[in-house]
Amino acid sequence: MLELIARSGATATVPERYVEHFAEQLRGGLVRPSDPGYDTVRGVWNGMIDRHPGLIARCAGAADVMAAVSFAREHDLLLAVRGGGHNVSGNAVCDGGLVIDLSASRAVHVDPVGRTVLAQAGATIGDLDHETQAFGLAVPMGVVSQTGVTGLTLGGGLGWLRRRYGLSSDNLVQADVVTADGRLIVAGPEDHADLLWALRGGGGNFGVATSLTYRAHPVGPEVFFAVVLHPRSDASGALRFFRQWQATAPEEISALGVLWHAPSIDEIPAEYHGSPVVLYLALHCGSPADGERALEPLRGYGSPIADLSAAMSYLDVQQYLDADYPAHTKRYYWKSRFLGGLPDDAVDLLIGLNDAAPTPDSTLDLWQLGGAMSRVPPGDSAFGGRSAPLLLAIEANWEHARHDDACIAWVRRVYAAVEPYASGGEYVNFPGFYEDSEAVVRSTFGQNLSRLTALKRRYDPGNMFRLNHNIRPD
Known part of the structure; x- marks a missing residue:
């Protein structure tokens, strides 16, 4: 039996056979505290953060994320999501729970004709810039290149292009998202447009983004x-x-x-x-x-x-x-x-x-x-x-x-x-x-909060994705 931390903060006991079955589902692998490299994998950018997850799912793609979300839901586990791991609060990791680690998923694909860019969830600003600048393009991003693009975008995304081309989130045109029920959906202008609206600044409250598609603009070299x-x-x-x-x-x-x-x-x-x-x-x-x-x-x-x-x-x-x-x-x-x-x-x-x-x-x-x-x-x-x-x-x-x-x-x-x-x-x-x-959420989202709360109830009624500026479903 493996003792982990539940969403309530209580101890969740998970039979070993379920953990083994979960590990077999992951192409990227499952890291436990006893495994070599655990201390490296659990580390994040902020040296002040020293947390010890019970399990770390090294997700190689959307299928791994779907399996991890389903495992967390079935066993009611505390869940953290790591993209680039640069969030200053350190909530990309948690003590005793399950971490969905996307940091190895860093591919970036540029369409120079349509001026769009698809980035996997673990891509950093440096990864994105390296690919887009080869075509004289840029996506508005932050000001430190080691920052992960996904967390930055979900929180808005202020950078050196903000006044000419807007926020990172303003340039988000589509997102692949694994929701709390373990489904992968595509949020875009036509399908799940309400979710795309929420992802443009509403944080990681609504699911795990596995890839993001952006508009790009002529900048540089x-x-x-x-x-x-x-x-x-x-x-x-x-x-x-x-x-x-x-x-x-x-x-x-x-x-x-x-x-x-x-x-x-x-x-x-x-x-x-x-x-x-x-x-x-x-x-x-x-x-x-x-x-x-x-x-x-x-x-x-x-x-x-x-x-x-x-x-x-x-x-x-x-x-x-x-x-x-x-x-x-x-x-x-x-x-x-x-x-x-x-x-x-x-x-x-x-x-x-x-x-x-x-x-x-x-x-x-x-x-x-x-x-x-x-x-x-x-x-x-x-x-x-x-x-x-x-x-x-x-x-x-x-x-x-x-x-x-x-x-x-x-x-x-x-x-x-x-x-x-x-x-x-x-x-x-x-x-x-x-x-x-809660006070910050009220003052920051203002007139949008009621709509965000309704979307939270729709996409994450159990508040699985709570390690953030949490928009509670109730």
Whole structure:
């Protein structure tokens, strides 16, 4: 008999013969705690997460996923779903339950004539970009290439193309999904269109996506990328300028204003190493020449301590931040709030909070929103927060467990302090550890919540897929 964890949290006892039969159904294989490589397979990107699943189903395709979902349902097991394993909350794995691991399913197929891309559920942004850029195309994705495309898309998907071509989820045209009853269905514009609507920002509440099909757009191979740092002494002016500039910037530009501490690199004068700074990051997705001209006002403000802006390949831009977010070796805790604006007192507040950051790698990131992503009517997809002009991402990033309490406390302090400026919930891909999930679901999904709840009842009435910003069927 094997003791696992049930959805209720109680112990579920499963006869060994059922486990053996399940293993025989899997082309990808079943990993148990006693198997070689278990510790490697259970690991995820966030080094803070140290969970021990009872079983890990290494799914090689949709048939494996169907078998795994059916096994979990029949034995009432706690179920986690792993795509790229990059979700900061770590809910791609669970203690004692069953993990559906899709990380080996990474194939990407591009139709350069129809400008569509099919990606298997374990594909990363890097996998997708590698294939699409061979044809001068790109799908709007996130800003760290190791991120899995599936989880990112189901939560919306903010990246460097958001203002020109929308969110990742806005470009999702079809999905193969295994639902809680073990069926594989195709959610598209004609069949199960309601499910496709829910997948565009509603998270992993409705099933296991085994492949996603996207629209692609002409981007690259070269673009212009602005990287400009300003000192703490001009932080107030730099943020106020960013606030003014981003409100009227062309849609080809997607930018971030980042409160950070300067890294110790040769391109930055040594006297600023480790000191608070304001960093501008901005991509123009047109030609490099057009981008350089369009980004000149941002680069021309004040007296920066470093300007690392350059024309570079789109692939290099997509990997520019990768080194700052290594897998397994760093610990991460992130939350977010959509902001209705950035008045002067909010600017001063953020500067002080950045000064108090517990580690130099921690950041406060102001994402410029608007453009194409804001023109999608609220009822056309599940994603919330389209009307907000800015998103504040609150990132604690650190290396040692002894800093856990201080880093988590700082994020929660910032999250509470900016509440007066908040508008419309939070970005569900930066979820913390799903604290007060029900309140966040209500504020984030707003008028779409009742429709999402009805779809949850239809596709997952037993709430099998609950390790997320959970939309309860009741």
